[in-house]
Amino acid sequence: MKAREAAQMAPRFRILSPKRNKLLQTGWEGFFPYYAGFPEVFARELLQSAELPNGAVILDPWNGSGTTTYAASGLGLSSIGIDLNPVMIIVARARLLPPTEADHLRPLAATILSHAYSTPPILDPNEALLGWFKPSTAAFIRGIEQNIRRSLVGNMTKSPDGIHLDKISGTAATLYVALFAACRKLVAPFRSSNPTWLRVPKETDARVAATKAKVAQYFAANVRDMSGALAATLDADLRIANPPRAGECEISLSDTASMKLRKGSVDFVLTSPPYCTRIDYTAATRIELAVLGPLLTISARALGKQMIGSTQVPSTLIEVDESWGKTCARFLRALRKHPSKASGGYYYRTHLDYFHKMSRSIERMSHALKPGGHAVLVIQDSYYKDIHNDLPEIISEIGVTHGLSLKQRKNFHLRSMSDINPGRRSYERPSGATEAVLCFVK
Structure with a gap:
């Protein structure tokens, strides 16, 4: 035909x-x-x-x-x-992420938080997170990210010719999303009426000063809830006769x-x-790009120009x-x-x-x-x-x-x-x- x-x-x-x-x-x-x-x-x-x-x-x-x-x-x-x-x-x-991975998330998050508490990193003066957070808060967030990276981002993602984020494991990606959500909650004072826009603080603005316990609480709660929601999808699949692979x-x-x-x-x-409405899609993910900073080879501004x-x-x-x-x-x-x-x-x-x-x-x-x-x-x-x-x-x-x-x-x-x-x-x-x-x- x-x-x-x-x-x-x-x-x-x-x-x-x-x-x-x-x-x-x-x-x-x-x-x-x-x-x-x-x-x-x-x-x-x-x-x-x-x-x-x-x-x-x-x-x-x-x-x-x-x-x-x-x-x-x-x-x-x-x-x-x-x-x-x-x-x-x-x-x-x-x-x-396959629902069968739900049970692994919370123990992994607990280990990552334990390492973040015990070995806080020394912040780079150009650390992007400092745009929104006080140094102590930024350092703990970077410590969580660093331990996700060390524990779950392997040689397939980090290769001699650069970082391949499209090869990152679903588990690592899920923990990054949990950290994204924690940071978004912390920077709520810098949101605007436009849901796509996260304001960059001015020099006179007070940066967010959250305790390690507060950051850890938000991150752990996100992982717990994601694990539970993923497990629920597995339960739903088990109730379906011959679900598609x-x-x-x-x-x-x-x-x-x-x-x-x-x-x-x-x-x-x-x-x-993308709509032709002058939405800056990189501005919508500024805080997430800051979290991913060590894995990126391009600045947020350069990325925005390509969009x-x-x-x-x-x-x-x-x-x-x-x-x-x-x-x-x-x-x-x-x-x-x-x-x-x-x-x-x-x-x-x-x-x-x-x-x-x-x-x-x-x-x-x-x-x-x-x-x-x-x-x-x-x-x-x-x-x-x-x-x-x-x-x-x-x-x-x-x-x-x-x-x-x-x-x-x-x-x-x-x-x-x-x-x-x-x-x-x-x-x-x-x-x-x-x-x-x-x-x-x-």
Whole structure:
């Protein structure tokens, strides 16, 4: 059967709301509440309705906290998750920890805390944790991290050619996530109304001074609760007759604009690319990046510049590409002419950077997709001042440029993060945002 004929016979997908619901983030899922992305039930229902063949490979090129790879694994499907943020690699790896490992977590955490108490490290003057914590608190946190690293990060992760976070064990990743959560709780005074933003303290701000006992209490409680939640998933699996064997999963640290995947190696793509709303995804994980400092070879600022949707102006001049489509061209012309400050300079150039990286990424994604394969993307529109950035339509046109055809679309109206910005009241525009689920076929 020809690929085009097979595509015409493909089932219509079962599409639930892609917006994360805090009420659904319970148990094991409740430990991965990172901003953006879609809920596990959305991914699971959609993948089940796709009627994928045995041996099918699922790709999420913006894997984030690993919802797609987690859902695919639970359905016995093979998957590939790619992300540029090292923090998200750790989180996605932790999420895949087999339930049979639940009983090992608490004894490991107790040993790690014991070593952290007995052998406190000498802090480097450039220690990133000092940006939020007093020296004694920062030193104890670094001691916990150091002992996780020494105990659980082996030669597969630490090799002569650098650190391979995509090879870190699920157990090590889970303990790192427990430490992330402890640090996030401690730096609560530096959160803002925007859930993606953790404020960097000014020189005059008081840094957090928490006792060793308090830090240890938070870390141990997180490990205890994660162990219990993971054990509960094992109990649930035992009540199911012939549960599917977990699918193989590869988590990779890579830039989607240059990712190297074999042509036609992927059956199905399920993903949510970064929105064009000037969200700094590295700023959202500042404290986690500080915790991971000794394992990183790149600064948070340099990492932020590589991200799609970077708030930093690109160092090279990018020209508008007609392959981005007519909708994108109209939006960019309107943005460049807008009378507000820096519209024709800073904001215009950062949007060019966004569309340049997005087009290259979709081209690489399409290259990896098999003929007749499907790609489902969750895309949210936005506004620049009073100019509608119809990102779902722009992505649809970019997809066509790179060999994809839009077969199904479902819209959901949601509250937008921009609604909490007082500046939006200066411009006439609707409240909320449209989050579109776009279903393409190759």
